[in-house]
Each structure stands twice: as structure tokens, then as C-alpha cells.
Amino acid sequence: MRSAKVAIVGFGTIGTGVARLLLENGTRIARHTGRPLELVRIVDTDLTRPRDVVVAEGLLTDDLSKVLDDPEITAVVQVIGGLEPARTIMLKLLESGKDVVTANKALLAEHGPELFDRARQLGRSIAFEAAVAGGIPIIAAISECLTANQIESIYAILNGTSNFILTEMEEQGSDYAATVAEAQRRGYAEADPTMDVDGSDAAQKLAILAHLAFGAQVNWREIPRVGIDTVDPTDMRYAREFGYGVKLLAVANLVPEGLELHVSPTLVCHGTPLADVRGAYNAIRVKGDAVGRVFFQGLGAGQMPTASAVVADLIDTVVGRMAITFRTLDLWSDQREAPVALRDPAKVPGRFYLRFRVDDRPGVLAEIAGLLGQQQISIASVIQHETEPENGGIVPLVIMTHWASEGAMTKALAVIDRLPCVHSGSIRMRVRD
């Protein structure tokens, strides 16, 4: 049977993984595709760097036109990071008649509407299973398998680097900076891990999931997000005393008032699946009105898990399933019904974990409790250990609140943080039961 000719643009870590699967597992893939996938071109500006796969002479080129101008290549894996030239190259690929598979969530979160509109005009498809949660098939799950449901909520761990760091801090009791350094040494964090640890990466992925599940059209920068750099091993210990672990949770929750979206370090109750997600794993808990809660866990990044998702998309594209999915999903389209409204972040309710550094004297708790009460925030429990005070007689005061709105909590903390008995470094985290 005639082979399907495919190409890879971007021969970095992911591109190498995709090439390995295509070149080393051709028989297996042909079985699932009904015909062989023939990798006929790899494009990269770097022709000499050693890579973890052997490719035939002449396959690798730095000339993109060898792909663009070859009408026999109908599907292209485009795995270039960043926004440019990734965006321009994707447009060129679509315009030259190629269906595209990508793993670049930043590109989709930033330029999704433009790229998807162009693909639609041209009758092409863009597949992006690998863009969110790596090897976990969450894009297919939400956009194909759970389509009979109104999705009600998504609670997810979408950044493996952050989860690795939080797990290490919890298990080793080490502080944030030391753990980041260790994660970098072991390859779990990049040299500049900012986008991972400040919640941006998770917010980009959440924006994509929220679009798929709820039709929300939201710029990821509008999603309130708090990073993990404020989390202290002290908070891990207190959380454990209350029966919780700390996770960087990305949340999309549909309520009558609109869609709540936020990314922040959150106390997650031990014994629930999300609390037990360790190391570099990602996980997503989706709740649908018919199916109930469905939970997915797997590696969210890394060469081969990501390549696994990319090649599955490539197979879907070549057999023709992706064209149908792309057409019926109609993503980032102006033609869709009015998108769901986002709920005012200040009104999003929750329970909160608070840690203050306070003077070690009577009356401090009463003062803080009074100020919380003025915002209608009541206290569920308090931990005030008999601890060795820090220099200057400062001790920790830990409070778990009952339900309160984000806005009320912000107002209360603004006042509390100005009290003479409260020192800098207050910590606030959401609590998920």
C-alpha cells in the first residue's frame, strides 16, 4: 500500500523523539494507520548537532522549502518552541497545503485564533494533543470522548517541573531555592524556569483546556495565577498537619455566575487522587454532568511521552480522523456561540490557608480574627505551636478559614499585613477539599 509521506520541522528533543518513533517503529505504526508513514524530510537550522537517532543521508535539511514545495508531503510535525518563527512557519505549512501537528502550547495560547482561522480557510487541520499534559490524551478525552457531557469542572496539575519541585520539598523538607537547583541539575527544570514555576505555563495550558471544554476564549494572561516560589517547606508541614498536600493547581470551574479560572499553589486533601500525584507527573480531574469524575495521570513532558502524543496525532491526521475532529470542533472560531463569561476573580470563593509571622504575645490572634471577621471570613482552625521563636520574638500563626471570596480575603490581608504585630511574609493559599 502507498505510504503517507510526512516531515518534521524542528529537530530538537521532541523532534528527535518523533523521528525515533517513526523510524524505529514503522511496522507498529503502519498497523495502526493502515499504511506506512514515511519520514521524508527533517528541517532544522542546526545540521550538525549530534542527536539520539540515526537518520538517512539527505533526510535532514535546513531548507524549509524542501517541505513546502513537496506536494507529496501532506502532514508535518512542527515542533519548534517559542512564538517566532514558529508562527510564521506554521502559516507557511498550512498555506502550502500541509496538515500540521504541534506540541507548542505557547503558540496556540497566543495565536490560536489566527492559526485555526487560517487552517479552516485553507481546509487544513492543526492537531495539538501534545500541547497539554504531554502523554496524557486529555485533548482527545475532552474534545471527543466526553462530548456527551457538559463539563462542569477541571482541576489539574499541568506543570511537571512545579510538581517535581513541590514533591521534593515535601519529601525532603528542602527549601524552594535548593530544590529548584536540584531540579535543574537533574533535568526537570530549565536554566530559566520562570514560566514553569510562576504559573504561566499552566495558565497557557488551562486556557486551551477551557476553550475545549467550555468554549471560553480567554487570553492566558488574564488568568489569575500565583507561582510556587512563595511556598515554604514550613507550609508543607502545616498543610500535612491539616491533612493536605500542596500542589500547583490549574482550575476551571463552571458556576451559574460564569467560569472561574485560576492557577495557584493549593492545599489538596490527602487521599484524593490529585494529592497523590508525585514527581514530574501531570494529572487532570474532569467532572462531567453524565460521566461524573474522570481522572487522568501521566508524564506531562519529556521526549518520548510528548513524541507519543505527537505521533498519535500524526496517525489521526493521516487516516483522516483529524480532519473531521478539526471541522466539528470549530476551535477559536468567530462563528461559535457567545463564549462563556469569566467570573470576576474577586468573587471566586474558596477556603484559604493563611500563615502569618507575628509577635509572640497574647492578643495577636484575636486582632487578626477580628479583621477577618470584618470581611465575613470565619476561621475553621488555627495552629500556634509552642515553637522556638525566630530572632526578634516572631512566631508563625497558621489559620484555615471557612469559605470566603478572593476579594474579601485580599481586603482582609491588606489590613492585617499593616498591623504592627504582623511581620512581612504572609502566605495565602487556596484549599481544595
Place this chain on the structure above:
Amino acid sequence: MRSAKVAIVGFGTIGTGVARLLLENGTRIARHTGRPLELVRIVDTDLTRPRDVVVAEGLLTDDLSKVLDDPEITAVVQVIGGLEPARTIMLKLLESGKDVVTANKALLAEHGPELFDRARQLGRSIAFEAAVAGGIPIIAAISECLTANQIESIYAILNGTSNFILTEMEEQGSDYAATVAEAQRRGYAEADPTMDVDGSDAAQKLAILAHLAFGAQVNWREIPRVGIDTVDPTDMRYAREFGYGVKLLAVANLVPEGLELHVSPTLVCHGTPLADVRGAYNAIRVKGDAVGRVFFQGLGAGQMPTASAVVADLIDTVVGRMAITFRTLDLWSDQREAPVALRDPAKVPGRFYLRFRVDDRPGVLAEIAGLLGQQQISIASVIQHETEPENGGIVPLVIMTHWASEGAMTKALAVIDRLPCVHSGSIRMRVRD
């Protein structure tokens, strides 16, 4: 846009759930399908039983020919339980040109080859996401999303009734018979729960998964299976002392010697996702050579979770994705490459949990350890509590072994069980680390 006309055959619990989704959520489904799904017929022999959905006058009929003879109906949800008349009706539906969606795993496990061959001859498709693990999209995951992988193993909790009973026994400390009665009272177990608790239901689902993941063509009756009726709350307590919970695990494990398949109550290490699956939930851990471990959890049965999977399949069928999937998967076909060989069950290795009821006197452990040693089975740990002996001076002796083959274990136990100091009621369970 022109609607797609669909029908339901079998108006029981699942059929009612499917009708509810189609009738009450038409707008949502039309959005995912690109056009409305119009439910034009429901067929059942019982026209009068009250059901949990309001259907228009004339929709419900006991005359199957109203579906068979209507060329406008192209896709039919067939949710009749059991083997006959389910098999005959499915053949008639296929022969009259309908694509079929089913939730009947017993039918597929028994008559898969016949039904799929007939569908292929006729150019029709059979979709069956709901047949395994209800609302968890595991069929799509294995047959579409993980196709770039060689699946290496599947460890799964596939029977919600058994898991509910085991969870209750573990949490309440109640015995098997009382828990089954409670599960029946609460609707988690049928009046005759035999197929659920003896491992048959899980074996049928495992046979389907093993075919999808490994191409294995195995009659489910050939899968060695042990039910949960031998599990005692005593064993739950000992398992916990060793750091394990007890789950009815369905296992498919590909090793160089072939495919290991079995269903049995198994000690699963606490802190791993499978050990924490509680109540009526199902869960599947799939390991692929590229993606690593991916874990899925959700409700494996029940009206709406099952209906969620059925309607997703119906959408897939109507939009044309299922035709492609069905064609490329080529399931239960004689044309496929030689199926993977099953490994001789006697040679499948594992660690084992053993509980004996023995005379309370010195030398018994030495005698049993000696007989295990004769089969090259060594002991990892032993629990012999200072307990109040049962009537007649009988005490429990609990042993965890190192790795041994099933066959060696069977031989050793045959001899041990004949010892005068060992009384009836020995328990053997596999251990999963």
C-alpha cells in the same frame, strides 16, 4: 443542517440514559457533531414500564423492523444485555445497513470475531467504548491515543461491584457475605452477582483490552481468574500491616515469553494510584514504551457514565470518525498478523501472600518454609501474631514470598495443604509492588 437520524434498541437502564442525553442535551451534542442527532425510534419488548425520561408519542415501539426498514436511520445504539437475542439483533442491524454502538462486553467477548467480520463485509462499524470501564475512555485511549506505543502492560480494576465490596470490607471490617448483601441493597450488586465477583466480568473486559492492546485473540474463559469471594477481612488487615490494599486486578503483561493474562484479588502497594481506587470506581494503568505509565480512573458502570460513553461513540459514528477507526483497527480479523502467544499460566511469576490456618505449636513454620523451599520459593516476611487461637488451637500464619512461578506455588500449596498441622481454608493472593 440536516439532522442525523438515530435509534435505540433496548430501553433499559442504559437505553434510558442514552435517550436522556439525546433528548435533553440536543444542542450540546449538535455542537460537537456539527448537526443535530435526532432520536427517531426506541425499540423494546416492554412498552409500558415507567422510565426516567419522557419520550414523544410513537417513538417507542416493540417492532424492530421499524428500525431495520427505515433507510434514514444510519446509526443505532444497541444496548440489550446478554448474548441472545443481542447477537441476532446486532447482525440484523448490520445487515440492514446500520452502524452499531454497543455497551455489551459479554457479546463482544463471546462473538467479537463473528460480529466484526460481518460488519467489515458489510462496510459497517461497531463502536464499544462503553463495553469496558464505562465512562473511562480507555478504548479510545488504547486504540487511538496510544497507537505510537508498544503497550507493555495493563493493570486494571475493571469491575466496580467487586471494588465496592472490597472497599467496604476494608473500611468497615465486615465480612464478604454481609458486604455483598449491603451492596445489593444499595444497588451496587445485582441479585445474582456471580459474574461480577468471580472475575468473569473482569476477564471479559480484559480479553477485549488485550485484543486492542496486544492483538491477543483469547477466549475470556481461558483467562485464569480467581474471584473475591475467598477474601476475608482478616486478609485485609494483614495486607494493611504489610502496606497493601486488596484489589481485584485484571492484568495483561507482555514479556518475551508471551502475554500473561490473569484476574485475581491482588495485594496492591499503598501509595500507588491503583491502591487508592475506592468504591464503585474503575481504573486502568497502561504502560507504553514511549509514553510511560498513564493512569485512568472513573465510574465503570451506572446509567449516565455508560450513556456518556455510548453517546460519544454515537457522535463518532455519525461524524465519520468511527468508520475510519473501525477500518484501521481491523479487530478480530483473520487477516491480522499472527496473534501474540499467551504465556503458560503456570509459568507466570509473582510474589504471593499466603495465609494458613495452622496448629498453634512450634515447628509448623519450619515445616511450611521447608516445603516452599523445595519449590525454590523463599519467604520475604512472616506474621504470626500472639492471637487468641480459634477453637481447637488453630492460629493464622501469614507469609509474603519472594518471586515464584504460579506453578511452583500451586505445587507447594498442594503439599502444604495436606500437612496434618494445616487446616482447610488456605488463602493465596498475588502481590503487586
